[in-house]
Amino acid sequence: MIWDWAYTWDILPELLRGLVVTVQATLVGSVVALVLGLVLALLRRSRLAVIRIVTGGFVEFVRSTPLLVQLYFLFFVLPSLGITLSGFQAGVIGLGVHYATYTSEVYRAGIEGVPRGQWEAATALNLPSSRVWRSVILPQAIPRVLPALGNYVIAMFKETPLLSAITVLEMLAAAKGIGNQTFRYLEPLTLVGLLFLLVSLPASFTVRRLERRFGH
Amino acid sequence: MSEILDYLPLLLEGAWLTLQITAGAAVLGLVCAFASGLAAVSGSRTARAVSMVYVEFFRGTSALVQLFWLFFALPLVGIRFEPIAAGIVALGLNIGSYGSEVVRGAIKAIPKTQYEATVALNMSAYRRMRSVILPQAVVSMLPPFGNLLIELLKGTSLVSIISISDLTFSAQILRSGGSDTLTVFLVVLVMYFLMAYALTLGMRALERRGAASIGRGKIPIQRDVAKLPEPV
Numbered sequence: 001m002i003w004d005w006a007y008t009w010d011i012l013p014e015l016l017r018g019l020v021v022t023v024q025a026t027l028v029g030s031v032v033a034l035v036l037g038l039v040l041a042l043l044r045r046s047r048l049a050v051i052r053i054v055t056g057g058f059v060e061f062v063r064s065t066p067l068l069v070q071l072y073f074l075f076f077v078l079p080s081l082g083i084t085l086s087g088f089q090a091g092v093i094g095l096g097v098h099y100a101t102y103t104s105e106v107y108r109a110g111i112e113g114v115p116r117g118q119w120e121a122a123t124a125l126n127l128p129s130s131r132v133w134r135s136v137i138l139p140q141a142i143p144r145v146l147p148a149l150g151n152y153v154i155a156m157f158k159e160t161p162l163l164s165a166i167t168v169l170e171m172l173a174a175a176k177g178i179g180n181q182t183f184r185y186l187e188p189l190t191l192v193g194l195l196f197l198l199v200s201l202p203a204s205f206t207v208r209r210l211e212r213r214f215g216h
Numbered sequence: 217m218s219e220i221l222d223y224l225p226l227l228l229e230g231a232w233l234t235l236q237i238t239a240g241a242a243v244l245g246l247v248c249a250f251a252s253g254l255a256a257v258s259g260s261r262t263a264r265a266v267s268m269v270y271v272e273f274f275r276g277t278s279a280l281v282q283l284f285w286l287f288f289a290l291p292l293v294g295i296r297f298e299p300i301a302a303g304i305v306a307l308g309l310n311i312g313s314y315g316s317e318v319v320r321g322a323i324k325a326i327p328k329t330q331y332e333a334t335v336a337l338n339m340s341a342y343r344r345m346r347s348v349i350l351p352q353a354v355v356s357m358l359p360p361f362g363n364l365l366i367e368l369l370k371g372t373s374l375v376s377i378i379s380i381s382d383l384t385f386s387a388q389i390l391r392s393g394g395s396d397t398l399t400v401f402l403v404v405l406v407m408y409f410l411m412a413y414a415l416t417l418g419m420r421a422l423e424r425r426g427a428a429s430i431g432r433g434k435i436p437i438q439r440d441v442a443k444l445p446e447p448v
Binding site: 061065068076080164165172179185193 | 273275285372
């Protein structure tokens with residue numbers, strides 16, 4: 001018998017505790033990514049060329065370098081500059097900033113998708129710029145891009161195992177720890193895979209329904 | 217500054233391995249993407265089901281979990297991979313599942329009239345795919361493939377966790393060896409950025425050639441015409 005069921009039931013609670021950390025990291029990371037992404041998208045439309053260029057360069061750089069190296073940077077390098085972060089803090093900041101560069105492109109597409117006439121109407125009504133964004137542009141831009149944002153949240157969820165490399169005890173780290181003690185990796189690692197599927201499949205199903213609802 | 221020169225050879229060696237793993241996984245991923253993408257649009261229900269399971273499984277779980285599973289769990293059932301092979305197989309299968317959706321989407325996006333024309337011309341299914349559908353579909357696959365290639369390059373850093381001495385691993389070695397971590401990691405990030413940039417430029421060139429080959433975009437001949445000598 002290759003698969004040991006008794007062992008499987010024994011280790012399940014510990015893996016589920018890991019899943020809670022995984023979900024927490026995803027949620028906090030998503031908040032960072034969704035808020036910072038919008039900020040970056042707005043900065044890329046700034047009237048000052050310097051801000052546009054710096055933001056664009058930052059987005060390109062973060063997008064084309066590995067999240068794992070960025071996490072190492074936050075966790076191992078920042079302390080030498082006097083900033084010490086816990087593994088979880090470094091993890092959610094890393095995830096959040098990395099994915100903010102993706103969500104900023106999504107927001108940008110959404111903002112550019114708002115018809116020109118809406119801008120002209122807002123100008124004609126002499127609305128102040130903050131009011132234009134808050135009441136005219138964003139309420140039309142954001143619902144359209146919700147499915148795309150949802151996909152990035154799911155992608156983040158699947159990247160959280162990287163946090164195990166900076167000492168966060170999420171699901172994969174828990175499985176690895178169990179494996180190291182018992183020398184049986186098959187059950188814990190397979191369970192981790194199944195638990196990931198169990199969360200991400202319904203989530204992507206929901207996003208696909210959202211996509212149909214918003215007619216894309 | 218002189219310190220950079222000391223550890224640059226190690227980093228370059230790591231970067232070379234990173235590129236090799238990227239290339240290996242890209243080839244495997246491309247094969248999987250086409251096999252699974254074509255299966256997804258085929259008439260066979262079994263082929264479609266197999267393709268769907270493959271795509272949902274690899275897209276639904278994490279790349280690092282897949283890598284660990286190949287490397288730590290499979291040996292228990294008697295299948296053992298060399299670390300580099302495990303890295304290439306895991307990353308290739310993972311990126312292939314995303315590529316499969318690209319292939320499927322591009323084929324589905326070919327206008328129905330093209331299919332109708334091939335039926336009118338009495339082409340075989342193979343001939344239709346080979347001469348009409350794929351040449352057009354491949355061109356629209358290139359931009360998303362370019363994005364996936366960058367994702368793959370970034371993803372190769374995961375293999376450092378199973379102790380393959382790629383670029384990320386070299387950085388970790390230097391860090392534990394007590395080098396100036398700030399410079400090391402900045403250099404490493406810049407090296408990844410440059411590799412990604414080079415790949416992007418390569419893919420853009422490929423996209424231009426692809427678009428020209430099916431008569432979209434700029435036709436290269438125009439440039440030659442402009443260079444013709446002035447009439448006397």
